Amino acid sequence: MPNLEPAFAEIFLAVGICVVLITDLFLPQSRRDITYVLALLCLAGTAWASFAIELDTVPMVIFTGNFIADPLSQFLKIFTIATVGVAFVYSRGYLLARELYKGEYYVLGLFALLGIMVMISAFSLLTMYLGLEMLSLALYAMVAFDRESPIAAEAAMKYFVLGAIASGILLYGMSIIYGVTGSLRLDQLASTLLASESGQWSVLLGVAFILVGVAFKFGAVPFHMWLPDVYQGAVTSVTLFIGTAPKIAALAMAIRLLVEGLGAEALVWQPMLIVLAVLSLAVGNILAIAQTNIKRMLGYSAISNAGFILLGLVAGDQVGREAALFYTLIYVITAAGAFGMVILMSRGGFEADQLDHYKGLNARSPWFAAIMLLLMLSLIGVPPLAGFFAKWSILAALIGADKTWLAALGVLFSVIGAFYYLRVVRLMYFDTGLDQIAPEAGLDLRVLLSLNGLVLLGLGLFPNWLLRICIAVMA
């Protein structure tokens, strides 16, 4: 009997999903809240199970080297679970108002979470692929969640086809690496690659194909085509889900595959990563300016932020990875808040997905205008908000790694990016609204959203503890 303890959280979640799924079958629509509460309980239990694992000083590797439990995986899992929980709470009122309040949303969300957790703990190419597919299939279904909406169906189709191609390319790259090294385990293939001469054509191809898979998950240019369409097409609660937790999966995938597995080939993938990062910053920031739909705009913003995260990995050292982790965490919190605002504004079946719907928000609801102001300022990177320290940590990592020119390029694009975030502020504060209706929402959404905005301010004033955690888990 192998030691199952490190995977206890995943096992608990898998069982929990089955319970939620089966319970939901027997519930009438009026009792759907039971599914909701069960799903949240399931999350709480999984979080507790992840937290309770006692880690050794050396990472625990189980299932014949397919699964790893280390401080990084533990921290990322707890953070992801929290993110999914926040997404569930934000979504409830929105789904209720649209008669989409179904158990499937929660079940699929939990399945996606399971996929993310498997990816976070993946220690072989196969586990990584398994987790990725579990996450992706759940997400495809979630995008198509609103069956009545043709635009959602189109987005789901696009996502599915492009996602399948990307997975195929990734799998091809993995098979090449397996063929060269004769191993699926990340540590074994890393040592084989380190021992063999660098610059082999086959390895180069394998690395490039794996990078395509990673870039697709991040939505980095030129593998970003799906992202704006999916963000816009999916119902907002699903966009919220896709825009947050899977970013952590992408980061985990990049760290596990590129750094832990293919670290010996860093000289091969770093130049590629630079191209991806710079293109993402450029395309994301510039195209976001042209958007009139806020979900699409946030989609392009996600692309540019992915560029910044990749810059942290480009720095190539420990500090760079810590910065990338810190940046991802802050970005996920901010994105959750931003989509939460879209949900808040979309009261009673009305979709507030146009930028114009935010006009005059300050007059209608000064408090939530202020929260949105905090979110936008954090995305621009204005101190003392957390987004500033996220950008600063990436810049510091780049300059510390003698890549000052990349840092200069990064800040240049963030100035361009400032424009479209400022436009939201301008609409809220300087323009008069189309109507005078204040946004209404349940207490749960209002409280959590307020906290979400204030957390960014709090983390901006006192970022030290989170930075310290990032350093501790990356070591």
Next chain:
Amino acid sequence: MGLLSALIWLPICSGLLILLFGDRTVGGRILRLAQWLALVVSFAAFLIGLLLYSRFDITTPSMQFVERVPWISTFQIEYFLGVDGFSAPLILLTTFLTPLVVISGWDIIKNRPAQYFASFLILEGLMIGVFCAVDALLFYVFWEAMLVPMFIIIGVWGGEQRVYATIKFFLYTFLGSVALLVALIYLYFQANSYSILDFHQLPLSLTEQTLIFLAFLIAFAVKVPMWPVHTWLPDAHVEAPTGGSVILAAVLLKMGGYGFIRFSLPVTPDASQLLAGAMITLSLIAVVYIGFVALVQKDMKKLIAYSSIAHMGFVTLGFFIAWRVINQTDSVVGISMGITGGMVQMVSHGLISAALFLCVGALYDRLHSRQISDYGGVVNTMPVFAAFMVLFALANAGLPGTSGFVGEFLVILASFKASFWYAFFAGTTLILGAAYTLWMVKRTIFGAVANEGVASLNDLNFRETFVLAIIAVFVLGLGLWPAPLVDLMSPTVENLVAHITQSKL
């Protein structure tokens, strides 16, 4: 909690409180709590400023009232505050002007007054933070955060083109600041500390210094603003509400000059020397060319905005003329004269431009026009106002006996030690400045009553008279007896001169 922390956080926390509290309507009457609270808090901050002044030791160049606690210990970032002879006058200026701005907005601001007054209080705290910060990243946090309240002030309470103006303002200064950020992080890796004092002692090669100097230049030149990156200022000034213009001209522009003297000169002295010629040229262009541009303005606020650029040209001229003085003579007297002149000019311009914007604001509140051609013969209906306006206009032109004279005279004198031609071009300001200011006064104040609007004007009320009178006292006081101001900064100036005359190479 130290004196400096109190100065920073009292206005910010009160500002947030006002935001939360807002303006309450009780029985159909709006309770104007916000402005009362803002007045009390800003006056309290002024008193703390006076306390700071009374305890300030004018014999030492080192940092005083130091507060130093770790903030982000993983990267050696500290909450490190202190004041020296450069920051103290500017802090006093800030705390002095904010209550006046609050009074000038009294009952006039009808649209969301709570947010208006809260913005100014938060802005005040952040501005003081910029002047107090000795940790470079802390400095940057305040420096950048300051943009937000100003962005909101111009955008919400500004004129017709306010959105264009405020976004231009934000993006221009943001672009400048990020260059500063990259330079500061680079310096951190060299010094292994974010303390500005450590940056000062850091040996750097000439290439490093030049690049860092240029990064600093982008940030500070936009803020000053120097020609040719000045174009945001006239737009921002014209569109900003009166209070916004006052703070913008009086304090925000000074941040650029402060940056030069806090960062550029001491951190990169050799690059400063290398590029002094270019800096002097840019300053002289600002003085002469922008002076001519000011001459042809039709809008009073725009005219004062251009006049601000020309006067700030004197500040940068005073700072960088030092290097040419070193080449010509061996005496350090000329160098400290230029730097002192630049500092005095900053304080004096802060007072004079604030007063001029308040004067234009008083006219604008009555006739809702800033066009010079809409006025004429104002003296007939507003004699008290006219007296103040003429006084401040003469001060702006650098009349001896007003504070405007002291700074300009010192800078011109220092320029003479460097070269006759620098002094010659700098001296044209005495003609140009007089020309554009006095011509504006002639067209608006004097002559026959131009139209019915002017005929119906009421003279200043007590509130407006009070504000202008207080500023007038200081403008005349510093002009007749500038010694307290000069003494305040002289040890720090001497220290800086001794520091920068030693090459880091």
